Amino acid sequence: MKNFPIAIFALTLGAFSIGMTEFVIMGLLPNVANDLHVSISASGQLITGYALGVAVGGPILTLSTGKMSRKRLLILLMILFVAGNAAAAVSTSYGLLMAARILTSFAHGTFFGVGAIMAARLVPKEKSASAISFMFTGLTVANVLGVPFGTFIGNQFGWRMSFSSHCRHWSHFLNWYHQLSPKSVERRSTRYSK
Template identity: 65%
Template sequence: MPIAVYALTAGAFGIGTTEFVIMGLLLQVASDLQVSVAMTGLLISGYALGVFVGAPVLTLATRKLPRKQVLILLMAIFTLGNIACALAPSYGLLMAARIVTSLAHGTFFGVGSVVATSLVPEDKKASAIAVMFTGLTIATLLGVPAGAWLGLHFGWRATFWTIAVIGVIAMLVLARLVPADKGKVEVAPLRQEIATLADPQVLLGLTMTVLGFGGVFAVFTYIQPILVEITGFSQEAVSPILLLFGLGLIVGNMLGGKLADRNLPVALLATTATLAIVLFAMTATLRSPVAVTIFVGLIGAAAFATVAPLQMRVLDKAGPAGRNLASSLNIAAFNLGNAFGAWLGGVTIEHGPGLAAVTWVAALVPLASLVLAVISLRLDKRPQTALQTASCPQA
């Protein structure tokens, strides 16, 4: 794998850390800013919605710039946003700072996915995406538990100062290792790029992504309260358990990339079905410390096994003209799923059957994604059938 792909991994690590670290700081932030845990969970929703808005806007705004410059600019926005988080004196300003930070997220991963796939042969494209997303998984394995530990011992603001430093380092790595664009940047007409969004297959792919990760984050957003209040772990035990989630992400991410390179349709169906099964089965383990710890790792593996298949599905259906925008929008879709999942988990806790029911409610969401995947794959056969029918009168 080219070293430039690993440079993208460094940027993904920084972004992944700031996105997920708040989940290990829910109780500390809620206590310091005097808001409920459910309200603090909305900091994840706010970030995710910022990604959803920022991805298409920044992708279109920077479409004529060299991709390397775009990546460095996005990391600068990310770094400034984390400094603002560290300084935020109130819940409202912390939410605003999180949204500013999130604006760079979708475009970074979208443009980064296109850059990564352009550096490798056709049969390695999904694996290249998986390697870039390894930064996200390592962030969860190391960055999130480390951030939770920092928050517990030095205050949650220290965590965001540390992430800002990571952002500066990531900028330097990208500037050094990512190759500059060769020649003038080729840009498809704006109308043609936007027209990609009207393709039913692209829209189905984006919706599958929203639903798949909606289920994951309905559980993961509230993993700290689940482990502490239901299973009976101490707050100090949460960080080591999150290490298993991160390890699962790494294994699932690389496995999903390899499966997608071999057979994308099979990978899409198998990974989505596995995610629904794991979420549902976790319900029976919530009061068993050993079993629930194992399932935390399994959720990580099942969740990120879907990433490369979902991203490649959207890239394939978007075509060359809409690849940048569709790629960024799929990252936005991941985060819209995060926001939806955080909201769904909060509603289940405060207005539904309660914290113990979050896992089985969450399982229903990727199950809906699986149904859409089946529909989408059946639609793949229609153009061939139509072409054969159209050619009959000429025979």
């Protein structure tokens, strides 16, 4: 782990932010329902909408961006994620919040697929499995620490603040990854069959 390039840590931070975005809504359902004047069960559909976006949008986005350089694709996914979370933070209706959640979810599956490829390419071949595993620890840490913290933020300062914090995470990640990811990885083939 100590020999991993810093870009691996940037990918791990990205995985952490995705995990928070996906699951933090669970602890904020009563707040969202009360603020947007819908039932808690209706606000629970925001979880379903996100999951459907991952299942449907992820493969479509992956196939439609197959010839793009991986580094550029990850940066575009980060921008999409920031935009979706920003839209969620300023949503004034249930429909807008659902649309923002679905928009955000499109980046989810593609990020993990491309991120795993990038993590493997950033290290020597014998360390690729460890690098991929380390990247995915971001998702685990998000569930254990990030979601409770995001729920706390949402309960103390309003659910919109929780989504705003995701924008900040991703803005840092975007800047960090853009600066630290080596150009040699960007130049490699982007065909998923290889």
